[in-house]
Amino acid sequence: MKAINTFSLKIPSRSTNESFARVAVASFAAQLDPTVEEISDIKTAVSEAVTNCIVHAYANTIGDIYINCAILPEKRLRIKIKDKGCGIEDIKQAMEPLFTTAGGERAGLGFAVMESFTDNLKVRSTLGKGTTVTMEKRISVRENV
Amino acid sequence: MPVNIHSVGEVLTVYLEGEIDHHAAKGMREEIDAAVEFNMPSLLILDFDRVTFMDSSGIGLVMGRYKNLQKSGAKLNLSNLPPNIYKVMKLSGIEKLAKIDKGEN
Ligand SMILES: Nc1ncnc2c1ncn2[C@@H]1O[C@H](COP(=O)(O)OP(=O)(O)OP(=O)(O)O)[C@@H](O)[C@H]1O
Ligand SMILES: [Mg+2]
Numbered sequence: 001m002k003a004i005n006t007f008s009l010k011i012p013s014r015s016t017n018e019s020f021a022r023v024a025v026a027s028f029a030a031q032l033d034p035t036v037e038e039i040s041d042i043k044t045a046v047s048e049a050v051t052n053c054i055v056h057a058y059a060n061t062i063g064d065i066y067i068n069c070a071i072l073p074e075k076r077l078r079i080k081i082k083d084k085g086c087g088i089e090d091i092k093q094a095m096e097p098l099f100t101t102a103g104g105e106r107a108g109l110g111f112a113v114m115e116s117f118t119d120n121l122k123v124r125s126t127l128g129k130g131t132t133v134t135m136e137k138r139i140s141v142r143e144n145v
Numbered sequence: 146m147p148v149n150i151h152s153v154g155e156v157l158t159v160y161l162e163g164e165i166d167h168h169a170a171k172g173m174r175e176e177i178d179a180a181v182e183f184n185m186p187s188l189l190i191l192d193f194d195r196v197t198f199m200d201s202s203g204i205g206l207v208m209g210r211y212k213n214l215q216k217s218g219a220k221l222n223l224s225n226l227p228p229n230i231y232k233v234m235k236l237s238g239i240e241k242l243a244k245i246d247k248g249e250n
């Protein structure tokens with residue numbers, strides 16, 4: 001699939017970068033002329049994936065988070081968020097709503113949010129090596145006013 | 146400060162502000178918990194009118210407060226949720242546990 005435009009970003013897993021990451025992706029997506037709701041969906045989904053890198057992948061350390069975005073034909077935005085952290089043992093179980101290994105203040109709904117706020121979600125992970133989350137969002141075609 | 150707190154009688158209202166993500170949630174949680182511990186309300190109202198962004202960390206924040214309030218039998222209301230915040234919140238099923246109102250817009 002040939003990308004029309006792309007950008008890549010590497011940031012350390014510091015919680016201050018959660019807002020930076022979602023704003024960066026939202027700014028890039030702006031060229032697709034998304035609605036306010038679509039922008040909000042993108043920000044929320046990115047925030048979930050980046051927070052998971054910070055909270056889970058690099059739980060007791062600081063590591064690199066790689067973000068890669070591509071604009072594909074037919075107003076589609078593909079977002080890849082990758083870490084080289086601890087990996088996920090059972091992806092299917094991890095993606096179940098309310099499942100969390102963190103307990104306490106975590107709802108276990110991050111993947112559920114990503115799933116419902118994008119059009120496609122794929123998770124690849126290898127224990128001890130890291131995790132890559134790929135999301136795709138279709139931006140609606142609107143009449144110019 | 147990302148929270149503003151008002152206590153009248155047994156009702157404690159916390160006006161949340163700005164973006165609720167994992168980074169911001171910790172400070173908000175500490176302020177809410179301190180106010181609940183001090184005022185011992187029978188109703189906690191979390192007001193989302195001035196919240197501009199929220200992800201599942203915000204759901205965790207709300208569910209965590211709900212669990213704490215249950216210990217004393219206090220109730221929780223969520224008020225003035227903007228559309229984008231409501232869209233995230235409703236995934237949690239919290240509507241079965243706490244009263245939600247979406248505000249005017
Ligand atoms: N990048 C990652 N690296 C390692 N483990 C992960 C990663 N992302 C998710 N997980 C695992 O999958 C589980 C579910 O993730 P999900 O985002 O759905 O919930 P959560 O992060 O636990 O809670 P919430 O997102 O609601 O705050 C996590 O508890 C964690 O065990
Ligand atoms: Mg999560």
